[in-house]
Amino acid sequence: ADYDELDNIRVAYQTPKWKKLCSVIQKKPRQELKQIAFDLNLDYKLTNTFASKYSWSGQSNLNDYRGYILTALKEFDPGIVTQTSESFNTTYNPAIFKWMKPSFNYTANFRWSDDLTREGQNISTQLRFGSNFTITPVQMIELIYKPKSAKKTSSANRSRGRSRNRSRSQPEKKKEETKVKTTFNPLNAVHGFFKRINPVSLSYTETLNRSANQIIGDVPTGYKFGWLPYHDLEQSSEVGSNLGSWDHKRDASIRSGIKLSRSITVSTNFSQNFSTTRSNTGLEQMSMTRDYV
DSSP, X not given: OOGGGOOOOOEEEEOSSEEEEEEOOOOOOTTSXXXXXXXXXXXXXXXXXXXXXXXXXXXXXXXXXTXXXXXXXXXXXXXXXXXXXXXXXXXXXXXOOSSEEEEEEEEEEEEEEOOSSSSSXXXXXXXXXXXXXXXXXXXXXXXXXXXXXXXXXXXXXXXXXXXXXXXXXXXXXXXXXXXXXXXXXXXXXXXXXXXXXOOEEEEEEEEEEEEEEEEESOOOHHHHXXXXXXXXXXXXXXXXXXXXXXEEEEEEXXXXXXXXXXXXXXXXXXXXXXXXXXXXXXXXXXXXXXXXX
């Protein structure tokens, strides 16, 4: 079959755990390169609090298979791969205590590209780790002491024009006065103070962006997903001084507040950022910022 007569070819395979999609070959003018794209998604939930997701996508040109696209599909030959991307994401939200709710997230993104005009390929990775702890002070205090809820008492009906109802209301007032005269409990005051404090949020985020130009060889898996600091691969002599870049950022913050009254609330926030940037020329710059609110 003539390739230019095919508008679209889609091959799909799906299971409950993962699905693979091979698409899309679109009809273009004869002078342009034909391309095919691949997508792979994998989701896995180990427990209710731990989940992972992996995705892979690639792109290749089929210029060598012009007019023989069915042969390429039959042999599962993608042609010349020009670009691939991989992504891995993991979330963990453990339920440790009622008064503390932590959450963790790790994301790794990798990209590989080849323009087919120069020696070597360009790669880039983005690694991000995030954590958050939410602490509720009043729930911590209630582990030690929790005041008893006040019982709701029905209000006495107002008497109008009857002396008998007035005489009944007098002993009820005396009983209420005796109930009011209770001993002072300092734990009630402590509980009331911590009840005014808003939940405390602690967060820490670390991000690493790095790239390398015109490398030669297969990239190690550990470098793609973050447990290897260097790729240990040679770079083409054509790369010159533009070897790549490196950027590392660390952010930490704490947020809370206190209720002075029903209509007045004071919010507080403190954040700090450390940044280290290494340019393609080898120059390294460091900066730090702090915010108070």
